Amino acid sequence: MTSEDIHRNLDRVLPGVQKPGRYIGGELNQVVKDWEKIAVKVALIFPDIYDLGMSNLGLAILYDLINQRPDALAERAYSPWPDMETAMRQADIPLYSLETRHPLAQFDILGFSLPYEAQYTNVLNALDLAGIPLFASERTENYPIVIAGGHATYNPEPMHAFIDAFVIGEGEEVIQEIIDLYLSWKSRGGDRGELLRSLARIWGVYVPSLYKDHYEADGTFAYIERLDDSAPLPVFKRIVAKLPPPTTNFIVPYVDTVHNRIPVEIMRGCTRGCRFCQAGMITRPVRERPVEEIVAALEEALAKTGFEEIGLLSLSSSDYTHILELAQAVSARFTGRHLAVSLPSLRIESFSVDLMDALKDTRRSGFTLAPEAATERMREIINKPVSTRQLLETACAIFSRGWSTIKLYFMIGHPSETLDDVQAIADLCRAVLAEGRKLIGGRAQVTAGVSTFVPKPHTPFQWVPCDTVETIHSKQELLKKSLRGKGLKLNWNNPAETMLETWLSRGDRRMAEVIYRAWRSGARFDSWSEHFRYDLWLDAFARVGLEPTFYTHRERPIDETFPWEHISTSVHKKFLTEDYLWSLQGKTRVDCRERCFACGILPTFADLRRNNPGDVWQCPEVKSKRLRIRDLAPAGEIIQV
Ligand code: SF4
Numbered sequence: 060m061t062s063e064d065i066h067r068n069l070d071r072v073l074p075g076v077q078k079p080g081r082y083i084g085g086e087l088n089q090v091v092k093d094w095e096k097i098a099v100k101v102a103l104i105f106p107d108i109y110d111l112g113m114s115n116l117g118l119a120i121l122y123d124l125i126n127q128r129p130d131a132l133a134e135r136a137y138s139p140w141p142d143m144e145t146a147m148r149q150a151d152i153p154l155y156s157l158e159t160r161h162p163l164a165q166f167d168i169l170g171f172s173l174p175y176e177a178q179y180t181n182v183l184n185a186l187d188l189a190g191i192p193l194f195a196s197e198r199t200e201n202y203p204i205v206i207a208g209g210h211a212t213y214n215p216e217p218m219h220a221f222i223d224a225f226v227i228g229e230g231e232e233v234i235q236e237i238i239d240l241y242l243s244w245k246s247r248g249g250d251r252g253e254l255l256r257s258l259a260r261i262w263g264v265y266v267p268s269l270y271k272d273h274y275e276a277d278g279t280f281a282y283i284e285r286l287d288d289s290a291p292l293p294v295f296k297r298i299v300a301k302l303p304p305p306t307t308n309f310i311v312p313y314v315d316t317v318h319n320r321i322p323v324e325i326m327r328g329c330t331r332g333c334r335f336c337q338a339g340m341i342t343r344p345v346r347e348r349p350v351e352e353i354v355a356a357l358e359e360a361l362a363k364t365g366f367e368e369i370g371l372l373s374l375s376s377s378d379y380t381h382i383l384e385l386a387q388a389v390s391a392r393f394t395g396r397h398l399a400v401s402l403p404s405l406r407i408e409s410f411s412v413d414l415m416d417a418l419k420d421t422r423r424s425g426f427t428l429a430p431e432a433a434t435e436r437m438r439e440i441i442n443k444p445v446s447t448r449q450l451l452e453t454a455c456a457i458f459s460r461g462w463s464t465i466k467l468y469f470m471i472g473h474p475s476e477t478l479d480d481v482q483a484i485a486d487l488c489r490a491v492l493a494e495g496r497k498l499i500g501g502r503a504q505v506t507a508g509v510s511t512f513v514p515k516p517h518t519p520f521q522w523v524p525c526d527t528v529e530t531i532h533s534k535q536e537l538l539k540k541s542l543r544g545k546g547l548k549l550n551w552n553n554p555a556e557t558m559l560e561t562w563l564s565r566g567d568r569r570m571a572e573v574i575y576r577a578w579r580s581g582a583r584f585d586s587w588s589e590h591f592r593y594d595l596w597l598d599a600f601a602r603v604g605l606e607p608t609f610y611t612h613r614e615r616p617i618d619e620t621f622p623w624e625h626i627s628t629s630v631h632k633k634f635l636t637e638d639y640l641w642s643l644q645g646k647t648r649v650d651c652r653e654r655c656f657a658c659g660i661l662p663t664f665a666d667l668r669r670n671n672p673g674d675v676w677q678c679p680e681v682k683s684k685r686l687r688i689r690d691l692a693p694a695g696e697i698i699q700v
Pocket of ligand 1: 343652655656677678
């Protein structure tokens with residue numbers, strides 16, 4: 060089907076679907092290039108609906124970077140909502156790009172963004188809708204190369220069968236190298252196998268077909284075998300030494316999206332060391348952007364888009380070294396423009412309230428804090444040590460400065476958690492509400508968002524079992540009974556969704572068959588409660604002959620080999636093991652800006668750090684050549700360990 064056919068057929072189906080604005084493109088700042096004149100065509104795909112995908116900063120960055128090249132183009136595609144999928148299948152419309160409405164099968168490279176695991180069946184569905192074989196092994200030279208990146212791919216194994224190559228880590232530089240490589244491969248007229256082997260030589264690229272998995276007799280993972288000399292072992296994540304200037308060319312959607320704002324990343328990485336937090340472990344080291352660069356980017360992006368909200372993004376905003384200076388600069392520069400400024404992930408301290416004041420946040424509707432656990436014992440186990448007194452003092456500061464609602468985020472299911480620790484969540488929320496009542500009376504409100512802990516790969520808690528569905532239910536019931544009454548609200552998530560997240564994030568290669576069967580029987584949009592079908596997943600496990608609890612409820616011996624260990628975040632397993640054992644003793648670590656714990660980042664990235672001295676990174680400087688354990692191969696060379 061041609062792009063013209065798709066245009067014609069869409070005209071017929073769009074009037075009959077919800078929010079047709081999701082499917083038409085043509086927004087302000089989209090980039091449309093001459094299809095015939097461009098050598099490398101990349102489709103960037105967010106395997107969920109447009110409303111979510113348009114707020115994905117990673118894809119916006121890649122879209123901008125690729126389209127800056129004269130020899131490449133990037134266009135976008137999203138998962139159609141089920142009503143549109145039905146209409147597309149009935150009208151024989153393949154999944155297409157929004158910019159030029161070319162079928163995805165006509166692109167050279169498909170790049171999937173996978174920030175979370177519950178999108179996996181949508182990847183299969185997108186490939187199927189595009190008419191592209193689902194299994195990488197069945198794709199010939201005529202099909203695009205299918206690449207995936209994003210935080211979920213730090214354990215790529217459950218999706219190994221469907222993806223040709225994974226990008227592990229940060230994409231800004233590696234995408235350029237992939238396009239350069241593709242160009243030279245295309246001009247030489249090589250075969251697909253040659254392209255895959257060359258991709259595997261790029262630092263940060265994992266080509267799963269070049270490896271084979273092996274298991275012990277008891278079903279646990281044994282080791283991964285390299286099948287080709289081009290395949291590095293381990294595959295190190297990719298990072299940029301210095302954050303490049305922020306993207307400012309944001310597309311302005313016609314329909315309401317999750318975040319209608321300009322997102323600017325002020326800092327990448329986190330040094331706090333919360334033991335449940337995968338993002339904090341995999342995004343090390345901390346790199347910051349200068350205040351002037353952030354403010355200039357905001358100015359430019361506002362002029363290009365007309366958005367009325369900006370988001371200053373990072374994993375822990377209060378830890379950005381120049382946060383007060385930034386807040387004051389933003390406030391001074393944009394005063395009178397009635398901009399809403401969001402500064403997520405603030406620490407529990409009154410300084411956070413000062414910061415929001417400095418930003419002149421006029422909405423004062425809700426202030427969010429994430430203690431994650433309600434007792435000091437639990438907060439020490441998870442390495443988020445903050446005293447209850449400090450939390451209550453911060454709550455008082457928030458209520459007295461004009462906010463009426465405090466949102467508190469907790470997790471249940473942390474290691475060694477008892478029902479008393481769960482009850483403490485309700486007690487703490489009531490104590491915060493009581494402080495609010497004293498200060499602002501009946502207007503005070505507390506909303507508790509309670510999610511469930513998932514023992515994520517590459518974290519100090521990767522050895523820990525996940526709570527069973529029954530245990531999660533009983534903890535949630537306790538909270539539902541205790542957190543009732545005026546001024547209190549409780550949000551929780553479905554325990555079955557926690558099981559799915561655990562299976563998919565901790566799975567080995569055998570999970571690919573489960574994903575395939577679940578998709579075949581109708582699993583789609585698994586992160587949407589109205590579409591999630593737990594029964595389909597249990598049935599898929601049974602058909603494949605795998606036991607779901609093997610992945611969720613089994614405590615791992617400390618020396619177990621994990622199926623994701625050949626993917627290296629550069630944070631050593633030795634460090635994670637020690638941190639896990641420390642957690643069992645209730646021992647905490649300070650922020651590693653105060654004291655470096657030699658997690659492994661510096662030996663791996665010694666050259667990058669040495670060449671970028673000063674406060675570009677928040678790790679200690681590297682001067683001596685002796686600190687280097689191994690040389691990192693530049694792009695295009697193989698790392699052999
Ligand atoms: S190398 Fe040291 S300072 Fe850098 S992230 Fe690791 S522990 Fe923190």
